[in-house]
Amino acid sequence: MKREVMVIGGGVVGCLTAMALTRQGIKVTVVDRGVLGAEASWAGGGILFPLLPWDYSETVNELALAGAAIYPLLAEELITTTGIDPEYTVCGMRVLSHFDAAVAQQWCTTHGVSAEFQDDSLWLPQVAQVRNPRLIQALRQWLEIHGVILKEHTQITTLQTQSNRVRTLQTSEGESLSADRYVITAGAWSKPLLGTYALESDLRPMRGQMLLYKLPIGTLQHILYSDDFYLIPRRDGHILAGSTVEDVGYDKSTTPQAAADLQRKAIRLLPALASCNPIAHWSGLRPGSPDNKPIIAKHPVLENLWLNTGHFRYGVTMATASAQMLLQQMLASSG
Ligand SMILES: Cc1cc2nc3c(=O)[nH]c(=O)nc-3n(C[C@H](O)[C@H](O)[C@H](O)COP(=O)(O)OP(=O)(O)OC[C@H]3O[C@@H](n4cnc5c(N)ncnc54)[C@H](O)[C@@H]3O)c2cc1C
Numbered sequence: 237m238k239r240e241v242m243v244i245g246g247g248v249v250g251c252l253t254a255m256a257l258t259r260q261g262i263k264v265t266v267v268d269r270g271v272l273g274a275e276a277s278w279a280g281g282g283i284l285f286p287l288l289p290w291d292y293s294e295t296v297n298e299l300a301l302a303g304a305a306i307y308p309l310l311a312e313e314l315i316t317t318t319g320i321d322p323e324y325t326v327c328g329m330r331v332l333s334h335f336d337a338a339v340a341q342q343w344c345t346t347h348g349v350s351a352e353f354q355d356d357s358l359w360l361p362q363v364a365q366v367r368n369p370r371l372i373q374a375l376r377q378w379l380e381i382h383g384v385i386l387k388e389h390t391q392i393t394t395l396q397t398q399s400n401r402v403r404t405l406q407t408s409e410g411e412s413l414s415a416d417r418y419v420i421t422a423g424a425w426s427k428p429l430l431g432t433y434a435l436e437s438d439l440r441p442m443r444g445q446m447l448l449y450k451l452p453i454g455t456l457q458h459i460l461y462s463d464d465f466y467l468i469p470r471r472d473g474h475i476l477a478g479s480t481v482e483d484v485g486y487d488k489s490t491t492p493q494a495a496a497d498l499q500r501k502a503i504r505l506l507p508a509l510a511s512c513n514p515i516a517h518w519s520g521l522r523p524g525s526p527d528n529k530p531i532i533a534k535h536p537v538l539e540n541l542w543l544n545t546g547h548f549r550y551g552v553t554m555a556t557a558s559a560q561m562l563l564q565q566m567l568a569s570s571g
């Protein structure tokens with residue numbers, strides 16, 4: 237497949253899709269209406285694990301575990317090629333409350349995930365994380381080094397079609413862009429971008445708010461999780477506290493109520509946080525999908541269009557494996 241591919245949306249899913257295609261010698265352009273990776277992929281926590289995997293389907297877990305397994309090599313390659321360290325760290329995660337121990341144990345055994353039950357908590361030593369902004373910086377550099385065209389500040393407004401194919405993409409500046417094949421990786425904006433071609437897909441933005449703290453390095457060394465809330469320690473002492481899951485459309489504002497709620501939960505989990513205030517508060521729009529199942533497929537009507545979107549709460553974790561899946565489908569297709 238030596239055809240030119242245009243990837244629409246330069247979040248982690250778009251960047252990793254572009255990377256997979258480029259490795260096959262395919263000429264790739266990534267188009268983003270802002271700058272690469274400034275939306276959900278920047279805002280996320282970077283935990284490389286479904287929080288309570290036994291609550292999800294095998295489809296979700298297979299993709300998440302496969303995605304997480306690719307990260308050590310990816311991180312190594314990014315460091316070697318770009319000099320930027322995405323801070324892939326196997327820090328482990330302690331799950332503190334409200335899980336069914338028997339179900340959790342069974343799931344971990346079946347999936348070969350190490351787990352130790354200690355008092356009332358579950359210790360998962362293999363859980364890893366990446367630092368999202370660093371990952372994006374490294375991916376961006378990798379793409380540039382490998383000759384991928386990055387077309388930023390370019391919003392695609394319409395897909396112009398003819399005989400069941402995308403013919404051109406119209407931009408908000410009135411430009412027409414074309415390639416042989418197109419991949420939509422526009423995250424929470426994929427559905428409006430597809431317009432009537434979204435067909436039955438049930439994708440919607442789901443806002444997540446996060447707080448950032450700074451404590452002395454090493455105060456917290458692993459991820460702490462309790463009741464759909466987590467603390468993630470970065471290597472330099474920053475601690476992320478998140479996150480909300482809110483169905484509020486395309487509203488990306490942050491709210492004082494969420495800040496207060498996240499702060500209360502953060503202090504309960506790590507009392508040392510009571511002595512300092514959060515240094516940042518942000519939100520991002522996750523690409524929500526039913527049961528957290530992304531769409532990684534050729535479009536059912538438009539023969540030269542593919543979709544890689546709807547990764548919801550685990551897009552960073554899944555993106556590596558999801559890009560591989562999409563690549564296999566594209567290589568096998570004559571469209
Ligand atoms: C608070 C929070 C915490 C999270 N924590 C985790 C976690 O710990 N682990 C994990 O695995 N996942 C986590 N996630 C989820 C993860 O961040 C997302 O699933 C993932 O980033 C989705 O990536 P994406 O590339 O599909 O979307 P995005 O990163 O949103 O990228 C989509 C891109 O498309 C561009 N775009 C949109 N419309 C157009 C258009 N018309 N024309 C051109 N470009 C367009 C946008 O500008 C954007 O750059 C979290 C998310 C949030 C918000």
